Amino acid sequence: MQRSYFLLPRIVSNYGCKVRSPWLSQHRAGTASVAAATKQDLSEELTDIKNAGTFKHERVIVSKQGAKIDVEGSSQKILNFCANNYLGLSSHPAVIEAGIKALQTHGAGLSSVRFICGTMDIHKELEEKLAKFHGKEDAILYISCFDANAGLFEVLLSQDDAVLSDELNHASIIDGIRLCKAKRYRYKHMDMKELESQLQDASSCRRRLIATDGVFSMDGNVTPLGDICDLAEKYKAMVFIDECHATGFFGETGRGTEEYFNLDNKVDIINSTLGKAVGGAAGGYTAGPRELVTLLRQRSRPYLFSNSLPPPVVACASKALDLIMEHPDLPHLVLSNTQRFRNKMTEAGFALTGDPEHPICPVMLGDAKLASEFADQMLERGIYVIGFSYPVVPKGKARIRVQISAAHTEADIDRAVDAFVSIGRQLKVIN
Numbered sequence: 001m002q003r004s005y006f007l008l009p010r011i012v013s014n015y016g017c018k019v020r021s022p023w024l025s026q027h028r029a030g031t032a033s034v035a036a037a038t039k040q041d042l043s044e045e046l047t048d049i050k051n052a053g054t055f056k057h058e059r060v061i062v063s064k065q066g067a068k069i070d071v072e073g074s075s076q077k078i079l080n081f082c083a084n085n086y087l088g089l090s091s092h093p094a095v096i097e098a099g100i101k102a103l104q105t106h107g108a109g110l111s112s113v114r115f116i117c118g119t120m121d122i123h124k125e126l127e128e129k130l131a132k133f134h135g136k137e138d139a140i141l142y143i144s145c146f147d148a149n150a151g152l153f154e155v156l157l158s159q160d161d162a163v164l165s166d167e168l169n170h171a172s173i174i175d176g177i178r179l180c181k182a183k184r185y186r187y188k189h190m191d192m193k194e195l196e197s198q199l200q201d202a203s204s205c206r207r208r209l210i211a212t213d214g215v216f217s218m219d220g221n222v223t224p225l226g227d228i229c230d231l232a233e234k235y236k237a238m239v240f241i242d243e244c245h246a247t248g249f250f251g252e253t254g255r256g257t258e259e260y261f262n263l264d265n266k267v268d269i270i271n272s273t274l275g276k277a278v279g280g281a282a283g284g285y286t287a288g289p290r291e292l293v294t295l296l297r298q299r300s301r302p303y304l305f306s307n308s309l310p311p312p313v314v315a316c317a318s319k320a321l322d323l324i325m326e327h328p329d330l331p332h333l334v335l336s337n338t339q340r341f342r343n344k345m346t347e348a349g350f351a352l353t354g355d356p357e358h359p360i361c362p363v364m365l366g367d368a369k370l371a372s373e374f375a376d377q378m379l380e381r382g383i384y385v386i387g388f389s390y391p392v393v394p395k396g397k398a399r400i401r402v403q404i405s406a407a408h409t410e411a412d413i414d415r416a417v418d419a420f421v422s423i424g425r426q427l428k429v430i431n
């Protein structure tokens with residue numbers, strides 16, 4: 001034990017100093033030049049990204065997340081219109097209090113994965129609550145929804161099966177599908193004709209799974225879930241939806257896309273996040289049939305080989321979910337704010353896409369430079385929004401994506417619209 005500590009400095013001291021062994025000298029020189037060459041390559045790649053105008057600068061927030069935030073380098077309060085904080089629960093006093101309490105009673109974390117010694121009473125309680133919330137038999141927690149998506153498909157599907165996936169599905173669904181051996185079909189965005197012909201093609205497979213985002217985050221459009229469920233019934237397929245941009249606030253009581261279309265429990269499997277509307281800390285889950293959830297606990301790699309969700313995070317999500325269930329008016333608040341924004345913007349002459357009832361409101365501008373300049377000017381007026389352009393969205397379809405929250409007041413919404421109108425006139429987007 002002790003000896004290995006002594007060895008360490010000696011090896012390190014060879015690096016870049018007097019070298020005793022000729023082999024070592026060659027080896028070091030080799031690694032050094034590979035490292036230098038790689039550094040050079042990476043730096044060129046970064047320059048390319050900057051030249052393409054797609055380099056992402058991260059603004060630094062120095063307050064809690066909320067409708068009004070403090071941003072480094074700005075002395076005024078900024079109105080935030082680009083968070084996934086749809087219900088304003090990320091820094092709700094009751095959520096914060098629940099997190100602090102759990103930190104005191106259950107500690108910072110488990111230093112373990114779930115199956116060794118990382119399962120607590122509060123994990124089980126939250127899983128039960130999530131299953132009940134979605135009307136499913138059981139639920140399993142992950143560190144993130146990215147992990148839930150990475151861990152699902154490999155467990156459920158083998159080479160005898162087929163997965164049919166919308167081409168615009170979230171990156172984590174695409175990655176999760178890459179990890180499984182099922183036959184892969186990618187249908188054109190929300191194209192039910194193509195989905196149907198692929199289902200016919202996959203008719204000899206043992207299982208067919210249709211996989212789609214419930215709501216697509218770039219366009220704010222909602223998948224035609226009723227049609228998907230009809231096709232699933234006709235061709236004996238299962239339906240999986242990712243509800244990250246729906247859980248907690250979309251549909252009459254916030255149950256998501258299934259509820260929005262009144263499809264009582266037609267969806268087999270739901271993955272979603274606790275890192276957006278449901279408290280906004282972190283965490284993801286799968287809700288579905290009991291046997292699937294039990295099998296995931298046995299086989300799902302991100303679950304088996306990654307740490308348990310920290311107790312304060314569990315408690316924050318659990319409290320947020322309580323608030324959502326106790327206040328069924330919250331989704332209505334998001335909806336009325338959304339309608340106020342959409343109506344005023346459309347009246348002013350802006351082109352908005354997406355579902356009229358969804359709080360993701362893409363303001364279409366077309367040109368990438370225009371979108372980025374528009375967003376910069378909005379920030380100067382104290383409104384934080386982000387311009388999206390190629391390659392995140394198709395060329396010529398640059399936009400500013402506005403996200404409405406229940407935490408915004410009507411005055412906040414109006415201030416944002418006023419800024420859009422005056423900058424829009426100045427930049428000749430509207431008359």
Ligand SMILES: *Cc1c(COP(=O)(O)O)cnc(C)c1O
Nearest residue numbers: 144145146170244273275283284
């Ligand atoms: C945000 C998001 C995820 C990832 O969720 P995390 O919990 O942050 O990992 C997955 N799918 C969709 C559709 C998302 O919008």
